Amino acid sequence: ESPLNRVVLPLGGGCNANKDPFGTMGPQFFPHANGMVGRSSALDDDDTDSFLLTANSKKKRGRRASMGDHRPHPHPPQRGGGDDPRELLPKFLLESRSDALALARIVWHRTGRIPTTTSSGEGASASTPLPYPPLMSGRPDPEDLKLIANSLLIPFVAMASCQTGEETTDAEMRVYCAYSLPAVILLFGGMNWEKDGLKRCFLDLVGTAPKNHGEDNGDGAAEAGAVNNFGPPLPVKRCLASSVHAVAHMLGPDIVSKDPSFLAAFERAFLRDPDEAIRLNVLKNLASFLGALPPGDGPGRRNSYLPVVHSVIMGEDVLGAAKRRSASNPGVLNWRQRDAVARVLPDLIVLFDAELNREFLWPVLRTLLMDSVSAVRENSGWSVPVLLRKYCAMGSRSAADGEMESVVWMSEVTAWLRETFLDEGAPAEAQLRSSLRRLKKQMTSSEGAFSKRQGYCRILAAVALAMRMGEGDFENNLDGLESLPGGSSNGMPSVPVDPFGRMSLYERERFRSLLLRDLLPPALEMAVDCVANVRLTLTKCLKMLPADIQQESHVEEVLSTLEEELMTWDVGDMPLNDINPGGIL
Numbered sequence: 001e002s003p004l005n006r007v008v009l010p011l012g013g014g015c016n017a018n019k020d021p022f023g024t025m026g027p028q029f030f031p032h033a034n035g036m037v038g039r040s041s042a043l044d045d046d047d048t049d050s051f052l053l054t055a056n057s058k059k060k061r062g063r064r065a066s067m068g069d070h071r072p073h074p075h076p077p078q079r080g081g082g083d084d085p086r087e088l089l090p091k092f093l094l095e096s097r098s099d100a101l102a103l104a105r106i107v108w109h110r111t112g113r114i115p116t117t118t119s120s121g122e123g124a125s126a127s128t129p130l131p132y133p134p135l136m137s138g139r140p141d142p143e144d145l146k147l148i149a150n151s152l153l154i155p156f157v158a159m160a161s162c163q164t165g166e167e168t169t170d171a172e173m174r175v176y177c178a179y180s181l182p183a184v185i186l187l188f189g190g191m192n193w194e195k196d197g198l199k200r201c202f203l204d205l206v207g208t209a210p211k212n213h214g215e216d217n218g219d220g221a222a223e224a225g226a227v228n229n230f231g232p233p234l235p236v237k238r239c240l241a242s243s244v245h246a247v248a249h250m251l252g253p254d255i256v257s258k259d260p261s262f263l264a265a266f267e268r269a270f271l272r273d274p275d276e277a278i279r280l281n282v283l284k285n286l287a288s289f290l291g292a293l294p295p296g297d298g299p300g301r302r303n304s305y306l307p308v309v310h311s312v313i314m315g316e317d318v319l320g321a322a323k324r325r326s327a328s329n330p331g332v333l334n335w336r337q338r339d340a341v342a343r344v345l346p347d348l349i350v351l352f353d354a355e356l357n358r359e360f361l362w363p364v365l366r367t368l369l370m371d372s373v374s375a376v377r378e379n380s381g382w383s384v385p386v387l388l389r390k391y392c393a394m395g396s397r398s399a400a401d402g403e404m405e406s407v408v409w410m411s412e413v414t415a416w417l418r419e420t421f422l423d424e425g426a427p428a429e430a431q432l433r434s435s436l437r438r439l440k441k442q443m444t445s446s447e448g449a450f451s452k453r454q455g456y457c458r459i460l461a462a463v464a465l466a467m468r469m470g471e472g473d474f475e476n477n478l479d480g481l482e483s484l485p486g487g488s489s490n491g492m493p494s495v496p497v498d499p500f501g502r503m504s505l506y507e508r509e510r511f512r513s514l515l516l517r518d519l520l521p522p523a524l525e526m527a528v529d530c531v532a533n534v535r536l537t538l539t540k541c542l543k544m545l546p547a548d549i550q551q552e553s554h555v556e557e558v559l560s561t562l563e564e565e566l567m568t569w570d571v572g573d574m575p576l577n578d579i580n581p582g583g584i585l
Contacts, residue, residue, distance in 0.1 A: 085468040160204035171233040190251035207232040241281035248292035257300030287347030310360040342380035346499035354394040385466035421456035450531040470502035
């Protein structure tokens with residue numbers, strides 16, 4: 001095999017796409033394709049073939065076998081569980097991680113900084129310009145770029161503002177231009193996108209370019225969101241809304257943070273757009289866009305946009321819409337946007353420190369956990385362990401005061417969960433009513449909000465699964481890509497943090513204490529719950545616990561009792577040993 005086949009292609013598509021379908025350059029390079037092709041129904045949820053998810057997990061298992069690694073696992077497989085706990089994560093988390101890594105591979109490949117298989121030590125990985133010709137290292141040949149720029153780039157940029165006199169033709173030309181714009185920016189590189197006219201092309205497509213068709217002079221006219229006489233067609237903005245995060249990564253944090261017109265276009269033309277489909281496409285990739293900004297405070301930096309994001313999400317167009325009712329669909333108005341926020345929240349939480357999370361994202365999570373749609377509540381539950389881990393990490397890096405604050409904040413989350421889902425910690429009068437309900441529901445199976453108790457068990461299972469990441473010594477960092485240098489210091493976007501990465505020993509001990517002291521005791525009381533579905537969900541939850549917690553005497557006793565009860569059920573072909581049937585847990 002040539003060096004190109006051995007090094008470049010495995011990082012994203014090419015001849016190895018069939019062997020490594022997860023994160024390949026082909027299907028992942030244009031994640032906005034569904035939004036462009038199906039622009040008439042842009043609210044349809046993306047549905048990646050489950051084969052990709054299965055192939056990804058099989059690939060990890062096969063990697064160790066092919067290397068002849070038959071070492072015993074430090075954590076043996078648990079009853080009811082698979083070899084790799086990542087297989088138990090919901091599909092949307094695996095897809096989000098795959099998209100993030102695929103985009104990082106593409107950007108690093110284009111700049112010639114391709115991760116190599118050589119390392120200075122065990123588990124280490126290097127990222128240096130390869131000693132190959134420009135084409136092999138991801139950089140197009142300069143002579144080819146010059147020919148393309150002279151013959152094709154100018155008419156391509158003109159497509160963004162073409163006026164043939166036929167409105168339908170103009171709209172279609174702009175859609176094609178918007179669809180291909182990220183690929184053209186990737187081809188020519190982000191450093192010269194203003195010089196090449198691609199910035200003007202983007203602003204023309206969005207409709208925020210200056211009216212005099214000259215470049216903005218930095219006085220804030222374009223930044224204020226001045227629009228052209230003609231508004232961009234909805235299919236164009238819907239397509240760009242699905243790819244603006246990819247454009248930000250291709251430009252790099254240095255360019256994006258210093259381009260107020262680009263940032264203003266994102267906020268005013270996409271994030272605050274009145275069209276629901278545009279907002280939905282932006283929300284799906286919101287964490288990726290913010291991850292392309294350099295961290296810290298100040299104009300153009302990541303922290304400055306969190307208050308804006310919080311106000312938009314909590315506003316009447318997103319979470320606030322849950323209070324409105326529609327005559328045709330009175331119960332679930334706008335639920336897809338709320339579900340998009342629930343799915344992207346874990347990736348948002350890892351981008352900010354504990355203080356900002358508590359101020360801006362914890363209120364969002366509380367609202368989602370109480371949503372009227374069960375899918376939104378279940379998906380938002382996966383953000384609880386990510387938030388707790390952020391609070392826990394603050395205690396590990398801070399002084400004594402910081403550790404005490406970390407304990408208080410983690411207790412605040414667990415207390416709210418028990419009060420909201422189990423009616424604990426309420427005022428005296430409410431506690432009396434709750435006690436009466438508990439007494440009554442032992443006699444009446446229909447009494448009590450059993451769906452809340454099931455939701456509590458699912459959150460407990462998510463916390464337990466977060467502790468198990470790394471069992472079996474699986475390679476969760478995908479060939480060391482996460483350890484590559486990046487960030488604004490060298491003008492390259494950094495690889496996003498995995499919300500469900502391997503925990504440190506300190507974090508695991510804190511989580512273990514939290515489970516045994518706060519979260520697990522009220523769950524074990526549900527072993528005698530009058531609702532069978534609650535007991536079934538509790539059984540699946542307890543099977544998700546790490547082995548050392550399962551072996552606690554009081555936990556083992558309850559789990560054994562529940563398993564014995566389930567074996568007596570007349571349920572036909574129901575897979576009682578499946579801890580996550582259909583991904584609902």
